[in-house]
Amino acid sequence: MEEQLPTTVTDKPKLLLVDDEESILNSLRRLLRGQPYEVLLATSGAQALEIMAQQPIDLVMTDARMPNMDGATLLAHVHQRYPDTTRIMLTGYADPSAIIKAINEGQIHRYISKPWHDEEMLLTLRQSLAYQHSERERLRLVQETWDQNEKLKQLNATLEKHVAARTSELQQTADMLDLAYEELKRSYVTGTEVFSLLANLRLPPTKQTNRQIIELVRVYCKLHGLDEGTSRDLTMAAALYNIGKLSWTDSMMNTPSDLLHHNDRERYRGYPKQSESLLMTLDPMKDAARLILHHQERWDGSGFPDRLKGEAIPFGSRLLKLAVDFIELQRGLILERQMNSDEALVYIRQYAGRLYDPELVEDFIQVCATYLSDVTLADPTVKVLATRDLVAGMILARNLNADNGMLLLNAGKVLNGPLVEKLIAFEAMESAKYSIFVKVPEEVEGALLETS
Known part of the structure; x- marks a missing residue:
């Protein structure tokens, strides 16, 4: 060579x-x-x-x-x-x-x-060369440490002062090695993200999830001041949570989980364990692999693979499930209909205490509102109503789309009686059920209170 x-x-x-x-x-x-x-x-x-x-x-x-x-x-x-x-x-x-x-x-x-x-x-070139420099420096430091240890063995018998001096130098070297090792672990995180992008090539762009889940988890960690180790494990888990799905057929990869038939459903329930098995042999990934293993557990104990319940589910797994479901609901990977961000959060809030940690749900909604400009649910003035609960004077808080994606009404539209009737009739004609996000002016709120 x-x-x-x-x-x-x-x-x-x-x-x-x-x-x-x-x-x-x-x-x-x-x-x-x-x-x-x-x-x-x-x-x-x-x-x-x-x-x-x-x-x-x-x-x-x-x-x-x-x-x-x-x-x-x-x-x-x-x-x-x-x-x-x-x-x-x-x-x-x-x-x-x-x-x-x-x-x-x-x-x-x-x-x-x-x-x-x-x-x-x-950025990619800078990071790659920085990693290379870090690895060369680590090897140099390892060799230097070995050389110094050999000298210490020779001097130990007669030169106690020299031993003390070399011990101090070794401590400095060890500190430098720790810094180099931390840099290597950060580079490992980058590597998992790159691999997740390769894995995403199995899916069309509209079905890809990993990048958005990584970014959402990072925002949560930053806003809540989570320590570097926890943040690193959560980021790697978000990058590779679905690596166990790579052996699936393209059809199964694109089918909403609620529509999978018996055999495919059993295979779906096995993907967290498959993902964990692929990653457990990598020492820096062990903690992240444990989070992946349990990210489909449910708060009420009906999840998989181990039917853990409540706080027996690791915190990172509970947070990862919220992030995964929030993004996958919008990609049509859980239900047949693709939801917008607010509808996904309404779904998550509806199942708080059953699928999700109830104390974590509202906190997660606030993080989503900070991270995403199109989330209105965190605004206390916004209500989510059925079409028959609408009254004239309410204002649409976000665009209203039909199930087929057609825009029905723009955000900011002030509702009136005839428009509400048309929405009710259209909903009946389409056999649909819409959740309408509206702001209620004070005068309308007062009139509703008087009526009730």
Whole structure:
């Protein structure tokens, strides 16, 4: 295996960009102009390997589909010859076989889709090189610690003063190792998020959930000041909660859970355990895997896989279920009808004490209102009424859509008697049942009180 010398601290990191389309290479070169990198270009896998044989390269980013030698094959060669080089796959199409080959043989660090967002591309490169630097520094510190221990063994018999001095140095080294290990754990979180994006390729964009659940969990952790370890475990659990579904058929992946037939329903109930089993062998994932295992337990004990009840369900699992159900209700993955954000929260509030921790539900609704601009349910002036409870003078708090998605009324519309009658008639004609989000002016509220 060919060896390459590590880049020194004062050198600019060397990036090798590989693509058979020169227009792509030119775009990347323009993007990286002014960045603290030395950029090299290659139009084929063979040319890239020739360049790497002549000089050390810190990071290789290659297109997946190229003639003669595709990106996955190139990255497999790079992994074999230059294992310290960071490897990134860049592709404009979803090819599971290429992705699997790149992961298994090239052990890629990241996967980026075309067209890319410039800021995300720059962030990905910075994070990848920062992780590489952290790992090199950790190995250097480990070697330094080992060397110092050997010296201590030789000096221990006669030089007590030297022992005390070296002990102090070892403590400093251990502190640095702890910092390096913490950085590695943070990088692990990033890795789980990248993998979750790959897993999401099994679903159409309208059914993908992981990114929104990750962001919602992060907002909750930040607003409630949860410690770094808890936040990290919750984030990883949100990223990979549905990894056990990857073996399902496309039809089952897209079918609402309430519509699954007997055999598929049993398989559905097994996905939390399957997800946990896949992750338990990874030591940094053990706590997150436990949260995933129990995120389909229910407050009343009717959930799965262990029928845990109440506070016997881990707090993180209770929070994860709220976030998962809130997003999946809007994606049509639980019920056949896709809900808007307020309707999903009404559903969650309706089942507080049965499916969800009742003390956590209202707190969760407030977090959703902080995070999402279209949530009105947290506003105490907003009421959720059936069409027959509407009266003239009420004001729509959000758009009203039919079950087929057609817009019926815009938010801000002031209701009158004939309009209410038309809504009741339309609801009966469609055999539907709408929840109407309205604001009730003080004069209308007063009139309702007098009538009652």
